[in-house]
Amino acid sequence: MTNFVAQALAGLRVLLVLTVITGVLYPAAVWTVSRAPGLHANAEAVDTTLVGIDRQGDRWFHTRPSAATLPASGGSNKGEHDEDQDAVVAQRRTEIARREGVAQDRVPQDAVTASASGLDPHISAAYAELQLPRVAGENGLSEQRVRELIAASTDGRSAGLLGEPGVNVTALNRAVESAT
Amino acid sequence: MSSTAAGLLQVGVLVVALAVVHRPFGDHVARVYTGSEHTRIERAVYRVARVDPDSEQRWGTYARAVLGFSFVGVVLLFVLQRTQSVLPFDHGRGDVPTSTAFNTAISFVTNTNWQSYVPETVMGHTVQMVGLTVQNFVSGAVGMAVAVALVRGFTRSRADRLGNFWVDLTRGTLRVLLPVAFVFAIVLVASGVVMSLESGVDVDGHTVATAPVASQEAIKELGTNGGGVLNANSAHPFENPSGWTNLIEVFLILLIPVSLTRTFGTMVGDRRQGHVLLGVMGVLWTAVLGVIWAAEASGLRPLEGKELRFGIPSSALFANTTTATSTGAVNSMHDSFTGLGGGGTLLNMLFGEMTPGGVGTGLYSVLVMSVIAMFLAGLMVGRTPEYLGKKLGQREVTAAAVSILAMPALVLVGAGIAAVLPSTREALTNSGAHGLSEILYAYASASNNNGSAFAGITVTGDWFQASLAVCMAFGRFVPIVAVLCLAGSLAAQKKVPVTAGTLPTTGPLFATLLGGAIVLVAALTFVPALALGPIAEALL
Numbered sequence: 001m002t003n004f005v006a007q008a009l010a011g012l013r014v015l016l017v018l019t020v021i022t023g024v025l026y027p028a029a030v031w032t033v034s035r036a037p038g039l040h041a042n043a044e045a046v047d048t049t050l051v052g053i054d055r056q057g058d059r060w061f062h063t064r065p066s067a068a069t070l071p072a073s074g075g076s077n078k079g080e081h082d083e084d085q086d087a088v089v090a091q092r093r094t095e096i097a098r099r100e101g102v103a104q105d106r107v108p109q110d111a112v113t114a115s116a117s118g119l120d121p122h123i124s125a126a127y128a129e130l131q132l133p134r135v136a137g138e139n140g141l142s143e144q145r146v147r148e149l150i151a152a153s154t155d156g157r158s159a160g161l162l163g164e165p166g167v168n169v170t171a172l173n174r175a176v177e178s179a180t
Numbered sequence: 181m182s183s184t185a186a187g188l189l190q191v192g193v194l195v196v197a198l199a200v201v202h203r204p205f206g207d208h209v210a211r212v213y214t215g216s217e218h219t220r221i222e223r224a225v226y227r228v229a230r231v232d233p234d235s236e237q238r239w240g241t242y243a244r245a246v247l248g249f250s251f252v253g254v255v256l257l258f259v260l261q262r263t264q265s266v267l268p269f270d271h272g273r274g275d276v277p278t279s280t281a282f283n284t285a286i287s288f289v290t291n292t293n294w295q296s297y298v299p300e301t302v303m304g305h306t307v308q309m310v311g312l313t314v315q316n317f318v319s320g321a322v323g324m325a326v327a328v329a330l331v332r333g334f335t336r337s338r339a340d341r342l343g344n345f346w347v348d349l350t351r352g353t354l355r356v357l358l359p360v361a362f363v364f365a366i367v368l369v370a371s372g373v374v375m376s377l378e379s380g381v382d383v384d385g386h387t388v389a390t391a392p393v394a395s396q397e398a399i400k401e402l403g404t405n406g407g408g409v410l411n412a413n414s415a416h417p418f419e420n421p422s423g424w425t426n427l428i429e430v431f432l433i434l435l436i437p438v439s440l441t442r443t444f445g446t447m448v449g450d451r452r453q454g455h456v457l458l459g460v461m462g463v464l465w466t467a468v469l470g471v472i473w474a475a476e477a478s479g480l481r482p483l484e485g486k487e488l489r490f491g492i493p494s495s496a497l498f499a500n501t502t503t504a505t506s507t508g509a510v511n512s513m514h515d516s517f518t519g520l521g522g523g524g525t526l527l528n529m530l531f532g533e534m535t536p537g538g539v540g541t542g543l544y545s546v547l548v549m550s551v552i553a554m555f556l557a558g559l560m561v562g563r564t565p566e567y568l569g570k571k572l573g574q575r576e577v578t579a580a581a582v583s584i585l586a587m588p589a590l591v592l593v594g595a596g597i598a599a600v601l602p603s604t605r606e607a608l609t610n611s612g613a614h615g616l617s618e619i620l621y622a623y624a625s626a627s628n629n630n631g632s633a634f635a636g637i638t639v640t641g642d643w644f645q646a647s648l649a650v651c652m653a654f655g656r657f658v659p660i661v662a663v664l665c666l667a668g669s670l671a672a673q674k675k676v677p678v679t680a681g682t683l684p685t686t687g688p689l690f691a692t693l694l695g696g697a698i699v700l701v702a703a704l705t706f707v708p709a710l711a712l713g714p715i716a717e718a719l720l
Binding site: 003004005006007008009010011012013014015016017018019021022023024026027029030031033034038039042043044045046048050051053055064068070071072073074075076077078079080081082085089109110113114115116117118119120121122123124155157158159160161162163164166170173174 | 181183186189190193225228229230231240241244245247248249250251252253256298300301309310311313314317318346349350353354358361362365366369370371372373374375376377378380381383384386387388389390392394395396399410411412415416417418421422423424426427479480481482483484485486487488489490491493494510511512513515516517518519522609610611612614617634635636717720
């Protein structure tokens with residue numbers, strides 16, 4: 001037992017020293033480097049398009065549904081055999097089909113399922129195409145013009161290989177806003 | 181390029197990167213733990229902390245040092261959380277509630293990083309940095325220290341000392357974890373990960389929480405910790421903004437567990453001994469990846485709980501990697517996986533997390549399983565089993581068995597009690613077979629020090645906070661003490677010479693034995709539970 005206490009006290013001293021190094025100096029060093037021009041905007045998420053939050057109203061492209069209650073990020077955590085979730089998804093599909101004036105089977109998967117973070121900025125090309133006529137009409141833009149904006153807001157795979165492509169709704173809506 | 185082709189190429193890139201890097205890095209780690217020189221900074225650490233770096237410890241003292249260090253770690257982290265309101269950068273989040281602070285302290289000290297709180301509203305930036313980040317480093321370094329002590333048990337002959345825990349801890353932190361974490365923290369910021377002391381940022385009129393993410397993100401993956409700086413963890417765009425950062429994070433998770441097999445081979449003087457372990461780990465990792473990927477690709481709602489920028493391949497890759505190590509970070513919500521896909525993540529943990537396992541924990545777990553495999557082989561041929569020139573007698577096999585069986589006992593007893601408690605029903609998001617999977621997953625995750633969750637389960641009630649904390653603590657320290665006891669008794673032995681009757685532990689026969697032992701132990705223990713949970717769900 002005295003051995004344990006002696007070891008614990010030594011442990012406390014070592015922990016305090018390592019706390020200064022890894023808990024104070026290390027984050028401070030990373031933070032300081034992140035102030036550099038070129039990194040600062042990333043570090044502080046200046047004008048970020050990394051997150052997507054749905055903008056209300058027919059003028060805008062809509063994001064995927066969000067199960068998050070901000071400020072907490074998160075998903076629905078519903079399993080695939082959950083019957084309540086079947087109803088939620090069916091209702092979303094009906095509403096989107098009605099909103100866009102299309103048949104229900106044209107509504108893509110990403111439009112009716114909640115992301116993991118609840119802040120997913122991306123939608124599929126199919127969902128963007130589905131919303132295009134409405135957004136063009138509401139903003140008095142030609143469909144051709146909006147299609148160009150969609151193309152400009154489409155992120156490919158990183159290095160052409162990693163992850164999946166998608167249309168960044170946050171960037172797209174800002175582009176729509178400045179085009180009108 | 182199709183999604184599948186890109187995904188396969190991505191796995192190829194990852195495997196090649198690891199194959200190239202793990203050799204020099206594993207050898208670097210071997211030098212760190214075998215060199216006799218102390219750096220200037222390390223000497224300063226020992227001087228300030230008043231420990232003698234040149235005296236070695238018996239296994240019992242080494243174990244007490246691990247336990248003592250972890251105990252004060254829990255106390256300090258608990259106190260930090262309970263006094264959060266007086267610390268800077270808490271952004272009005274106030275003191276962390278007692279039961280949450282207790283659970284979190286044990287969780288981060290045991291390298292589990294299970295989170296029963298919402299960081300955005302509960303955890304301020306000072307506790308994240310000065311408390312949680314520190315444990316991200318040192319709990320990983322503790323795992324490596326124990327693994328290295330076990331390897332020394334094999335390499336030493338007629339020795340009563342295993343090394344000096346304070347030296348192993350300090351070197352692992354300062355020479356292995358810190359430099360890599362620093363470089364990759366900067367890479368992550370350059371790739372879009374946030375590093376902010378503000379509480380939030382305005383996005384089109386809504387406030388989205390920010391945090392000093394990058395510094396913790398790097399060590400969270402590298403140390404196979406996994407605790408999210410933000411609630412959605414590596415699914416949050418501020419933690420993991422792109423396919424590129426996702427690959428970096430998966431690489432960081434695997435870097436040390438994979439490299440340690442090389443370290444092991446180098447330290448025992450026969451690299452093939454490390455290759456065979458890595459081979460078995462790699463086969464099981466690949467097999468479960470295939471199951472998860474295929475299951476998710478054929479799900480009813482494949483994008484529920486997944487980020488579009490990751491899609492199915494990168495979500496499956498991350499989910500498989502995080503559960504096959506002891507990480508527990510997530511880039512998709514495992515609770516929304518298919519029965520089989522979620523079952524795959526669960527199975528990875530129930531293997532005992534050794535494919536390739538956590539930082540240090542993976543290596544010592546697979547070495548313990550190797551002892552079990554050689555014991556079984558010895559029974560079959562009627563010879564006293566040996567491994568790496570050490571006889572495996574009653575004491576060694578008992579220690580190995582205790583180490584292996586602690587986790588299943590905790591999972592089955594914990595989940596069994598939780599399943600019959602009336603209060604559990606309200607804690608679940610899902611019902612039926614999937615509800616049972618939520619419970620089983622929670623106890624598997626805690627007892628294996630993984631930390632991921634079928635997050636639909638609400639674990640803020642007293643029963644879950646306390647019982648999961650107990651599982652985390654015993655799941656961590658019972659195997660550690662057993663492993664150090666095993667190391668002590670191996671070190672004390674004289675090496676026995678290799679003879680014609682020695683079963684070689686570098687070839688396909690041993691690989692089959694080891695892989696078989698891993699699968700068999702998990703199957704014998706968990707088939708009934710798995711049949712009622714994920715298997716039943718997969719058959720729906």
